[in-house]
Each structure stands twice: as structure tokens, then as C-alpha cells.
Amino acid sequence: MDSKRARITCNDLCDHVWEFHFTEDAPEYWRNLDPYWTGTGSTLRRYFHPDGSISADPGDLVWGGHESCYTTVTGLLEDGKIREHYVRINRWPQLHVSRKPDWGWELSNHLYCYTSVPDAEKEDGTGPLFPVF
Template sequence: MDGKRTRVTKYDLCDHVWQFHFNKEAPEYWRNLDHFWKGGGPLRSRYFHPDGSLTADSGDKTWVGHESCYCVVTSYIGEEKIREHYVRINRWASMSVYRKQDWSWNMSNHLYCYSSIPDADKHGGTGPPFRVV
């Protein structure tokens, strides 16, 4: 049932490490700092916290230590039908949310993309419990 759920919750955001990269429409300056566009190195990590804050690893040149907060916005039509659902960081462009086939999450807008790291091997993790034989 959880794999069919398409509404991300604050718990989902806080329970995962998120990989971050800029999209092609982002300014060239930011893409030049991004490993995704430079062709080497791991993607940047982001961490959502229960208090509504968002952090990155120390030394992340695309983060530069600024403060960030996030919110999850969901509006309904009637009792069950979702009209819109998105995540917003600070006052930046809202991110559309969708669930991938491996049960991980993707949130993106025209400037950047966040992808949760599937963690089926973790107790309480998300994703189908694949076994290596």
C-alpha cells in the first residue's frame, strides 16, 4: 500500500537523505558548482528536519550556509481528491512531487531536483524488500 501513496509527508522528507542537483534551466554559475553537470563526484546531499529546517553537508559550495525552511502544501477537493500537492523551500519555486517505481521520491521544479535515496534495507525504510541472492 505504501508504494502506491503519492502524497509525501513531513515524515518522508525527514526520514531520507536527499540527493540534489540543478536542472538545465538553472543559471550557469550554479550548474558550474554542481557535480551533476561537471561529470564527476557524488551528488550533493540535503537533509530535511522535523523543525522545518533544511541543511546540507559542510563544504557544499552550492549551499554556502544560508538558512532554509520548507513546507509541504496539500489542498483537497472534497474529502479524498488532492487538488494540488507540492513542497516549497523558502520562497523559491514550488516543487512537484512524484513517487518512483522503487518507492523513492522525486521533487523538482525548473531550477533544481531532489531525489530520495531508496533504503529498503533499512528498518522502516521505503521500497520493496529486494533480496540479493
Template sequence: MERLRLCWLRQHRSCSRAASLARAAAVVALRQPTLPSNPLIKALFSFQVWVSNTKITKCAEMLAGKAHIPLLTMIPTASRLSTYSMAIMDGKRTRITKEDLCDHDWEFRFTIAAPEYWRNLDPSWKHTGPPMRRYFHPDGYHSADPHDAVWGGHECTYTIITSFAGDGQIRDHYVRINRWPPMKVSRKEDWSWELSNHLYRYNSVPDGNKGCTGPLFPVW
């Protein structure tokens, strides 16, 4: 046990010294725009650059293949470590906001439990075309593409319902359109959203070239 304790102390001191060296290199870099000639300072500077590039690489690896990149990763005053941590927490967030709804296009599909009449109007069920699209607007309006066979041109509004228990934990959270069955909110591994009930489901379309989306501030 004593040997393990000594080993831990050595590793801790090494990490602390490495962090101190990195800070020293950062100071040198700020004071001297060109690469320093002193071998020791040059090594410190290179170490700082390696640490910085490693963080950038880790963040890029994490975001690769994600359907949505959180907008809060663009906060200019946040450190790379805090940006990395906030991105992970936001990717696991299941409390949806109006920004999440409005920033994305949504694919609409019926489930097997829906009546056959409605499923026959769904081109993705008949394999005659892509899923239908739905859109959420900041004013609470909900719309579809023109000539959508299911839509029918009726007026639609949406509401996000969130209730809390006595300890502040979320007890119930769902999205409801008009007075139709509520849709529970879930998140997939690629950070995309799904709204679903027993009759139909909505899936957020990957952002592509849209850029970062969602709320600017953390919503855990």
C-alpha cells in the same frame, strides 16, 4: 453459460474447502506443538504451512529491489495479506509526509534549465563527484553537507502544502523551501520519491540498512 456457472461453483467450493482445511490445520497446530501423526491432520498441517510460506514468499518478492520499505509493514497485529496490500498501496502513494522527508537523505541536482553558473557548482553536472546531499529535519529546518558550494550557509525551512477540492480529493500538493519555486511530488517504480521543479530536483536515497521508513499509519 450453464456449464461455466457450474464450473465456477465447483472452483468456489474447492477454495472454500481449502480455506476450511487450512483453518482446521491452524487449530491443530496451536493445540499440538509437534507435527501430528494422523495422516489427514498431517496433510492439513502441511497445507497450512505451504499457504503461510507462499504469502511470505510473495511479500518478499514484492519488496525486493525497492528503495524504501514502508514502516507500516511492521505493524505486529496485521495479517500477511493486509501487510501485502498496504505495502502496495503505500508504494503508489504520492502524498508525501514529514516522516517521508525526514527519514531519507536526498540527492540534489540542477536541471538543464538552471543558469550555467549554478550548474557549474554541481559536481554531478561536471562529473567530478556524486550529487550534493540535502536533509529535512522534524523541526522544519532544511540543511546540506558542510562546504557545500551551492548552499552558502543560509537559513532554510520547508513546508508541505496540500489543498483539497470539494469532494475531498487532493487538488494540489507540493513541497516548498523558503520562498523558492515549489517542487511537485512524484513516485518512481522502486518506491523512491522525487521532488522537482524546472530548476532542480531532489531524489530520495535508498534506505539500505536503515530499515523501514515513512509514516506508521496509512496515508492514502
């Protein structure tokens, strides 16, 4: 049942490590700093916190030490169906929320993408303990 839930919560955001990468549409400058595109180093990681802040690993060239905060936005129709649902970081373009086949989450827009790291071994973690085909 949880794998079909499309509405992400603050708990979902804070309970996972997130891999971050720029999309092909992002400016070349940013792609050149991203190990996803250069093939050097580890994937960039992001961490959502209950106080609404976001952090990154030390030494992350993309992060730059700036302050970041997030909010989830959900618009509901009278019948309770979701009209719109997205995550916004600072004043940057909104992130579309979707589920992955492994029950994880993806937050994406035309410039960048966040993907939750599967953690089935954790109590209430996402993703099955067996491979998804």
C-alpha cells in the same frame, strides 16, 4: 500500497537522505558548481529536519550556509481528493511531488531536483529489497 501513495509527509521528508542537482534549465553558474553536471566529487546531499529546516553537507559550494525552511502544501477537494500537493523551500518555486519506481520520492521543478536515496534496509524504509525492472 505505500508505493502508490502520492502525498508526501514530513516524516517521509525527514526519514531520507536526499540527492540534489540542478536541471538543465538552471543558470550555468549553478550547474558549474554542481558535481552532477561537472562530473567531479560526490552528489550533493540535503537533509530535511522535523523543525522545518534543511541542511547540507559541510563544504557544499551550492549551499552557501544560508537558512532554509520547507513546508508541504496540500489542497483537498470536498470529496477528499488532492487538488494540489507540493513542497516549498523558502520562497523558491514550488516542488512537484512524485513517486519513483523504487518507491522513493522525487521533488522537482524547472530549476532543481531532489531525489530520495533508497533505504530498503531500514525499518519502514522506501524501495524494495530486490531490483525493480
